[in-house]
Amino acid sequence: MELDDLDFYEEILHVRDGKGGKSRHIPMNKDLVGVLEEWLEYRDDVNTKKVFISQRKNALTVDGIEHLFRSLSVKVGIPDLTPHVLRHTFAHDLAERGESLQTIARLLGHTNINYTKIYVSPSREETRAAVNKLAGERYS
Known part of the structure; x- marks a missing residue:
């Protein structure tokens, strides 16, 4: 940049x-x-x-960025911290806040929305929370 x-x-x-x-x-x-x-x-x-x-x-340089991310990975305790992980998190967080796949695709530079779907797949916690929304008062 x-x-x-x-x-x-x-x-x-x-x-x-x-x-x-x-x-x-x-x-x-x-x-x-x-x-x-x-x-x-x-x-x-x-x-x-x-x-x-x-x-x-x-x-x-690219090597410098890779070194920076390796160092940050150790400091923050995220083993696989990469620029791509930040990109995935950006897309996921936008989806979690209700942004449309079209908007997210445009921000990521995707021409095919199917590529965007990979970034916004729900986590285990999110799928559990979705199912729990269906739970009634009966067993609460």
């Missing part, structure tokens, strides 16, 4: 080369806008247009 991909006035993020090489514009919520503005102040003036940089102030 490059600095030119951030439009703070319109609160839009341009994903240039997303999964499958697809480009799209997605809205940024107020939290993301705030965090990115703080990061850019902290980031200072460096010799790259990339938004995220390494400790050496260079563009963050």
Whole structure:
């Protein structure tokens, strides 16, 4: 992601080369806008247009991102923490809050809604909660 991909006035993020090489514009919520503005102040003036940089102030590489996620995985106690897990969580949380599959598909850059269904499959706890909604007062 490059600095030119951030439009703070319109609160839009341009994903240039997303999964499958697809480009799209997605809205940024107020939290993301705030965090990115703080990061850019902290980031200072460096010799790259990339938004995220390494400790050496260079563009963050794929290896650097993988290292970052491995470190975070250990610190937060989530063994398989990856960017893809964050993408899945984003889609799942939107679905859990009642967003339509069409909206989620658009945010993820999916042209086929069947791909989106994979991200929003319910957890064991959610299926249990759904079934429990049918429980009557008889055995409560």
